[in-house]
Amino acid sequence: MTARISGLILAWFITFAVAVPARALDIDVSEFKLENGLHVIVVPDHRAPIVTHMVWYKVGAADEPKGKAGIAHFLEHLMFKGTAKYPGGAFSHLVRINGGSENAFTTQDYTVYHQRITKERLDLVMELESDRMQNLILTDANVLPELLVVLEERRERIDNNPSSLLGEQITAAMYTAHPYGKPIIGWMSEVLKLTRQDAVDFYRAHYEPANAILLVTGDVTATEVKALATKHYGGLKNLAAPKPRERTAEPQPIAERRVILKDQRVASPFWQRSYLAPAEAKAEGRDALALQVFADIIGSGPRSRLYRKLVIEQKIASQVGTWYSGDGLDYGSFGFYASPNQDVDVAAVEEAIDAVIVEVLKNGVTQDELEMTRNRVIAETVYLLDNQEALARTIGAAIATGQSVKDVLEWDRNIARVTVQDVAKAAQAVLEEENSVTGLLLPAGNARGGADLQPAALDGVQN
Amino acid sequence: MTARISGLILAWFITFAVAVPARALDIDVSEFKLENGLHVIVVPDHRAPIVTHMVWYKVGAADEPKGKAGIAHFLEHLMFKGTAKYPGGAFSHLVRINGGSENAFTTQDYTVYHQRITKERLDLVMELESDRMQNLILTDANVLPELLVVLEERRERIDNNPSSLLGEQITAAMYTAHPYGKPIIGWMSEVLKLTRQDAVDFYRAHYEPANAILLVTGDVTATEVKALATKHYGGLKNLAAPKPRERTAEPQPIAERRVILKDQRVASPFWQRSYLAPAEAKAEGRDALALQVFADIIGSGPRSRLYRKLVIEQKIASQVGTWYSGDGLDYGSFGFYASPNQDVDVAAVEEAIDAVIVEVLKNGVTQDELEMTRNRVIAETVYLLDNQEALARTIGAAIATGQSVKDVLEWDRNIARVTVQDVAKAAQAVLEEENSVTGLLLPAGNARGGADLQPAALDGVQN
Numbered sequence: 001m002t003a004r005i006s007g008l009i010l011a012w013f014i015t016f017a018v019a020v021p022a023r024a025l026d027i028d029v030s031e032f033k034l035e036n037g038l039h040v041i042v043v044p045d046h047r048a049p050i051v052t053h054m055v056w057y058k059v060g061a062a063d064e065p066k067g068k069a070g071i072a073h074f075l076e077h078l079m080f081k082g083t084a085k086y087p088g089g090a091f092s093h094l095v096r097i098n099g100g101s102e103n104a105f106t107t108q109d110y111t112v113y114h115q116r117i118t119k120e121r122l123d124l125v126m127e128l129e130s131d132r133m134q135n136l137i138l139t140d141a142n143v144l145p146e147l148l149v150v151l152e153e154r155r156e157r158i159d160n161n162p163s164s165l166l167g168e169q170i171t172a173a174m175y176t177a178h179p180y181g182k183p184i185i186g187w188m189s190e191v192l193k194l195t196r197q198d199a200v201d202f203y204r205a206h207y208e209p210a211n212a213i214l215l216v217t218g219d220v221t222a223t224e225v226k227a228l229a230t231k232h233y234g235g236l237k238n239l240a241a242p243k244p245r246e247r248t249a250e251p252q253p254i255a256e257r258r259v260i261l262k263d264q265r266v267a268s269p270f271w272q273r274s275y276l277a278p279a280e281a282k283a284e285g286r287d288a289l290a291l292q293v294f295a296d297i298i299g300s301g302p303r304s305r306l307y308r309k310l311v312i313e314q315k316i317a318s319q320v321g322t323w324y325s326g327d328g329l330d331y332g333s334f335g336f337y338a339s340p341n342q343d344v345d346v347a348a349v350e351e352a353i354d355a356v357i358v359e360v361l362k363n364g365v366t367q368d369e370l371e372m373t374r375n376r377v378i379a380e381t382v383y384l385l386d387n388q389e390a391l392a393r394t395i396g397a398a399i400a401t402g403q404s405v406k407d408v409l410e411w412d413r414n415i416a417r418v419t420v421q422d423v424a425k426a427a428q429a430v431l432e433e434e435n436s437v438t439g440l441l442l443p444a445g446n447a448r449g450g451a452d453l454q455p456a457a458l459d460g461v462q463n
Numbered sequence: 464m465t466a467r468i469s470g471l472i473l474a475w476f477i478t479f480a481v482a483v484p485a486r487a488l489d490i491d492v493s494e495f496k497l498e499n500g501l502h503v504i505v506v507p508d509h510r511a512p513i514v515t516h517m518v519w520y521k522v523g524a525a526d527e528p529k530g531k532a533g534i535a536h537f538l539e540h541l542m543f544k545g546t547a548k549y550p551g552g553a554f555s556h557l558v559r560i561n562g563g564s565e566n567a568f569t570t571q572d573y574t575v576y577h578q579r580i581t582k583e584r585l586d587l588v589m590e591l592e593s594d595r596m597q598n599l600i601l602t603d604a605n606v607l608p609e610l611l612v613v614l615e616e617r618r619e620r621i622d623n624n625p626s627s628l629l630g631e632q633i634t635a636a637m638y639t640a641h642p643y644g645k646p647i648i649g650w651m652s653e654v655l656k657l658t659r660q661d662a663v664d665f666y667r668a669h670y671e672p673a674n675a676i677l678l679v680t681g682d683v684t685a686t687e688v689k690a691l692a693t694k695h696y697g698g699l700k701n702l703a704a705p706k707p708r709e710r711t712a713e714p715q716p717i718a719e720r721r722v723i724l725k726d727q728r729v730a731s732p733f734w735q736r737s738y739l740a741p742a743e744a745k746a747e748g749r750d751a752l753a754l755q756v757f758a759d760i761i762g763s764g765p766r767s768r769l770y771r772k773l774v775i776e777q778k779i780a781s782q783v784g785t786w787y788s789g790d791g792l793d794y795g796s797f798g799f800y801a802s803p804n805q806d807v808d809v810a811a812v813e814e815a816i817d818a819v820i821v822e823v824l825k826n827g828v829t830q831d832e833l834e835m836t837r838n839r840v841i842a843e844t845v846y847l848l849d850n851q852e853a854l855a856r857t858i859g860a861a862i863a864t865g866q867s868v869k870d871v872l873e874w875d876r877n878i879a880r881v882t883v884q885d886v887a888k889a890a891q892a893v894l895e896e897e898n899s900v901t902g903l904l905l906p907a908g909n910a911r912g913g914a915d916l917q918p919a920a921l922d923g924v925q926n
Contacts, residue, residue: 065529066528066529066709067709067711069640069711165717165718166718169639169717169718169720172639173636173639173720176632176635176636176644177532177645177650177652181639182640187640187711187712187714188714189640189711189712189714190711246529246530248530248532248650248652248653249650249652251650251651251652254628254632254724255628255629255632255722255723255724256722256723256724256725257632257636257720257721257722257723258720258721258722258723259718259719259720259721260718260719260720260721260896261717261718261719262719262897433723434725
């Protein structure tokens, strides 16, 4: 459906949201499994009579069969095509007339369907979502036209956005073997050949209770959710054999890479660098937490090292920043970006950033920086906990990539344990030049006004 | 078998051999099919009582299933493990005691087994080769230890050779979607998980007469070959359904890429650039021939433009050269390489090469250069026709990638038709910076003597 926000964009949001998990003291999360294996998580939030209902399938673009790039995302679109009980657009119509909103998104690792609605209607959305977990009806007539919608989605969200194109090129250069190098939306040459049968096969292989997480956040109790979940999802069977995820290990990177994209729509240069980094779920010890802290210290906000150096002191960049994206199942990324000021050579900006990196790798961060960052991150958490949907996504992403609810709930306690030594160790391991892909977005001849640059918009494509 | 020369190295040879097809007037090639679909090609060469017997299976590394990287090459190794009739090393033993030599190689597009032996023994090698087309016996005991042989092969041929590593990185950066970006030998994380069943499945799916080419060169007639081929191969059945090759189209390149590899074993820098180019079999009009001519004019030998400019005039490089590799099924590459003289910055060499490229793209090549090149290429053909094995490979590679015997036989006539306009058009289409990956091999700290650099050694990995 064109009206839905694509996972390609949401992934960017998640990149930042992952830094903001629940605080142990505030939330009484419940977790249980139905007999058919459906993993249920309940996150009470009684401030308003609203619920967010999400189903996370543990399958994404990185799990697609050879030659079927884009099938995970395409199936996400097709899940709105109706069942015998709720044909055509009945699902969306019922959600809408009951005052709810709904959406879906696809990442490399999971595919998520969610609704936000008044608490009395949780019964309704469970009825609808459980129905389409196994009763989706796909016909050539409702499948094939959707390929054009995907094509248009790619044009709008990627091809029309030079920084998205740069992100896609950086990601492709980053991964030589692991499927994260393949865009979530797929290679168009393969997408346009996808068939009804491909979608049915993927649906049958992966959409079943034992491969899903039901996450309900909002004004409900675990007891209420358990009763409703059992009523709607409890009767579903697992029809396909469970499959291990087949992911090629990325070989140890050995060469620094660079991607130079010239585009007529770009008015001024943009610089970006990604380093291959561990995923939170697979990082050793406190490495992932340390990278989050390090990203904050070196490049987040006007008191960060990069901002002070490049924007305030040297006045060579209008913006500079960093991210750590670790919510993928297998790998994450640590990134830098900057926009040079007018008439400043992009090479000078890169050099200045490298100087800051070299300095911090040599001398480490300070205890003061560490504490400021901890406090800021924890304070931001409070603010972001107000966002029921962001909270649900953070917990869902963690669980779907192999972390436990405990990992999430103890996040603030764990981040408080990060030391300057942890930060130095984690940063040194990641910020090796052979782990990096540097991307330059440059104006091509015939520039006709700048496109809006979204820093690192697509680096999070692997999330 | 460790004693056999690997396809990874032979591919490099083929890169150059493909420029040297048969000349129409000298060779009376016969071509026919057996009833089971086996495509037979006979190339008489009566100068010595020797034959070269080759079986080309139209399957290679680019046809491997997801998660089974390296299975094509691994199966090539396993084809020497024996059958019920000729168990263990009987095949190789029989060839050897009959005075023959044998080998095999795997490319992205085909897998080839070949023997060179006295003409009286053609009967014997056909008996052996047809037997293992369908009767190979694989057991865990003979399969699993061979994985360590592949691992060692990778170490020897790639990991121990910095320029091979550079070539692998360039190829990985060149292809974002098409399987040519995957090394023929496979990703080690997948290779080490390959099983007996994987090998059996790949063998059953692809090794059969309708998917093979039998090529016999040497002191035989078509009539003799037909009789022997019918005797040995005629009774074989096609057991698997024919499968179309599943190859993702590479998206139109949009960004120049660079790969910088620093290695302690490198004493002095090496520079290389590959452009994505059309394959001969898929090039339009005379584009592939024109690229061959262009490669010769701009960078082959001491009278080429690059050599004169960089080595003789400017004295900044000790070697400089080009290649066009077009014998893949889907894509080829056009490449440049150079070794800077001592104390010359590699960037200066790149700049000088770029200046030559810009000049030739602007002003084209001359009629004189064109004629010198044509004459040299045709003269070299005569010399190389002496090499029965190279000739067989050239014809086999052409047929296996969809060209006809006629294309091969009329090569010298076709190359004589190439005009300066053809060269300009083909070169301009390929030498766009967004089609390119530039690789730098630089000494890392602690240099301890230089490894021998084989220019572009692995760029031909896709052949």
